[in-house]
Amino acid sequence: MIPTLNTAIPKQKRPFGSWPSPIGVENVISGSNRLGGLSLEGERLLWTESRPADQGRQVLCGRHLHAPWNLAAQTLIASPWNLRNRVHEYGGGVFAAYESRVWFVHDGDGAIYEWQESADPSQLKAPTLLFALQGCRFADLTVFPQADLLLAICEDHRDQNTQNTPEPRNYLIAIALTGEKRGQHHILAQGHDFFSNPCPSPDGRSLAWMTWDHPNMPWDSSSLWCADWSVEGLSNVSLIAGGPDESVFQPSWSPDGRLHCVSDRSGWWNLYAVGEDGTLINLCPMEAEFATPQWEFGMRTYGFQAQGEIVAVARSGGYAKIGTIASAGGTFSPIDLPWKEFRALQVGEGKAWCFAGSPTHSECLIEIDLLTHASIPLGGLAGSPYQTLLSSPEAIVCAGSGGEETHAFFYRPHHPEYAGEEGQCPPVIVMNHGGPTSACSSTLKLAIQFWTSRGFALLDMNYGGSTGFGRAYRARLEGNWGVVDVEDAVNTVAYLAAQGEIDGARAAIRGSSAGGYTTLAAMTFHHAFKVGVSLYGIGDLGLLAADTHKFESRYLDRLVAPWPEGKAIYEARSPLSHIDQLQGALLILQGAEDKVVPPNQAESMYQAAKQKGLPVSYILFPGEQHGFRKAETMRAALSAELFFYGKLFGFEPADRIAPIPIDNF
Numbered sequence: 001m002i003p004t005l006n007t008a009i010p011k012q013k014r015p016f017g018s019w020p021s022p023i024g025v026e027n028v029i030s031g032s033n034r035l036g037g038l039s040l041e042g043e044r045l046l047w048t049e050s051r052p053a054d055q056g057r058q059v060l061c062g063r064h065l066h067a068p069w070n071l072a073a074q075t076l077i078a079s080p081w082n083l084r085n086r087v088h089e090y091g092g093g094v095f096a097a098y099e100s101r102v103w104f105v106h107d108g109d110g111a112i113y114e115w116q117e118s119a120d121p122s123q124l125k126a127p128t129l130l131f132a133l134q135g136c137r138f139a140d141l142t143v144f145p146q147a148d149l150l151l152a153i154c155e156d157h158r159d160q161n162t163q164n165t166p167e168p169r170n171y172l173i174a175i176a177l178t179g180e181k182r183g184q185h186h187i188l189a190q191g192h193d194f195f196s197n198p199c200p201s202p203d204g205r206s207l208a209w210m211t212w213d214h215p216n217m218p219w220d221s222s223s224l225w226c227a228d229w230s231v232e233g234l235s236n237v238s239l240i241a242g243g244p245d246e247s248v249f250q251p252s253w254s255p256d257g258r259l260h261c262v263s264d265r266s267g268w269w270n271l272y273a274v275g276e277d278g279t280l281i282n283l284c285p286m287e288a289e290f291a292t293p294q295w296e297f298g299m300r301t302y303g304f305q306a307q308g309e310i311v312a313v314a315r316s317g318g319y320a321k322i323g324t325i326a327s328a329g330g331t332f333s334p335i336d337l338p339w340k341e342f343r344a345l346q347v348g349e350g351k352a353w354c355f356a357g358s359p360t361h362s363e364c365l366i367e368i369d370l371l372t373h374a375s376i377p378l379g380g381l382a383g384s385p386y387q388t389l390l391s392s393p394e395a396i397v398c399a400g401s402g403g404e405e406t407h408a409f410f411y412r413p414h415h416p417e418y419a420g421e422e423g424q425c426p427p428v429i430v431m432n433h434g435g436p437t438s439a440c441s442s443t444l445k446l447a448i449q450f451w452t453s454r455g456f457a458l459l460d461m462n463y464g465g466s467t468g469f470g471r472a473y474r475a476r477l478e479g480n481w482g483v484v485d486v487e488d489a490v491n492t493v494a495y496l497a498a499q500g501e502i503d504g505a506r507a508a509i510r511g512s513s514a515g516g517y518t519t520l521a522a523m524t525f526h527h528a529f530k531v532g533v534s535l536y537g538i539g540d541l542g543l544l545a546a547d548t549h550k551f552e553s554r555y556l557d558r559l560v561a562p563w564p565e566g567k568a569i570y571e572a573r574s575p576l577s578h579i580d581q582l583q584g585a586l587l588i589l590q591g592a593e594d595k596v597v598p599p600n601q602a603e604s605m606y607q608a609a610k611q612k613g614l615p616v617s618y619i620l621f622p623g624e625q626h627g628f629r630k631a632e633t634m635r636a637a638l639s640a641e642l643f644f645y646g647k648l649f650g651f652e653p654a655d656r657i658a659p660i661p662i663d664n665f
Contacts, residue, residue, distance in 0.1 A: 041505070189234065400464060429459070594626045
């Protein structure tokens, strides 16, 4: 046997964090276009796409079902229009379509506009105003074709802050689409704090919808209602499902007119059909989640083929699968696909469409052949050009707070040309998702690979309270926000450090919104992290409870304690109340127009850290709200974070980045 020569080029040794990487700031920004609102209408797919380079606007995109798979999508409604609403501040359900017409909410004035599509692009007309009500916001747009109505959730701010109406009122409305009454509205349902998911039956004789009331969030306790419909309005209103400890999700009608929903009455969000006697029938009992927290309107996790077969997304163990269930119920039959994450599912005859991602492919629109089980990304999108640079997520489970198991994805530093210096372990960045009921996923994110390709290890936490592991796992955070999430992160870092995977002395923790609170709490009440990066995070829980928007105004009742009765607990959990315990360095990034977590939280945290003499930087971004949308903001924030890590962890980034001022450094 002739021996073979090892021709592999030895890797260059450079300090972790200082590796040159072609995955730059601009790549992260270009890969951050968020897709949303996927809708199947006739022979076309419609969806929204955010455009950071266009001041964060959301545009309407579309493609015909029979278009070549590699043909790029059309941009149908773009600048100066911005398809966005601010109901619950997070929006969603921003457009609806029927035949050749599209109705959408424009963020510029909050009004609903109508747009007529044409086969001849030269004949396209500008959108025309359908409905506006000064001081009101609209979401969950739904066409009721049999009644010639557009249904919507209205969030009425007109009487807010008066003695009798301290917060906006929410209700379900109907808007006439044609005739003499075109553009006029009337209220269909009111009397609850929140409404969502108006859902007409296929024959137009019934209407279903969801409600919930303070202090609950929709994933805690919500209700499904159904009523008969006639030209006189709703009658025979009945409660179908829901209760103090039951969350329902996505009411939908099968082609034969049977109402379905998702409920977690079993401890898991399973799929149910409503029987003739009104009882719920679990179609496929599983320790899996067929729903997701309803932070936005218009979320969809299942749909029907013409003969009634159900196509659904089920999530367990940190991953998701698409599969089928017979219309009468039975086994969930997963479809073997290379994708690991799915959302915004739409189902047609023989095919399904959704936004999907995998560890090697960023989220994109895909088409699934339900017969052959083949799947293709639409629009000619290829996999990442950085395949050799990608770090693969490893699902890990370890003992977290109170000895309970906690879940995370671990990414090792990886670069084909560079390695760390001898005897050194990499610094680690711990990422905490928002919500805090959200979940991290294994979908390729260049925002993660940006760090791993420079020599960082990264830990993406699904701490107790995250979704995808059953109601009991979500309930771990009830009354324990700022405790369980923080201890899960601390314990997971200790677990990896003990295995020699990371340098525990060079650990950073970062997060946005709720994840920003976890970051600040970790830096205050534990000393496991040298650096904390808070993006619009919460420093004073009491201030948040007293000064936030309606949707989340009672959220902390369950996560912390009822307010103001539990004021002492809020103070005990608030980093700003315990600055004497704060250690390490802080980078604070904040939007100037944030209504969810107002800038005064960030300003107070910055001043407190500065006065204590800790290294701290604070950057306020004009025009930004809760979540950064502009390219220039994303560019500045990511560059600042890399610069900050370099200074505090003692390495020189290979990137040419503008320095930022660091107080007390």
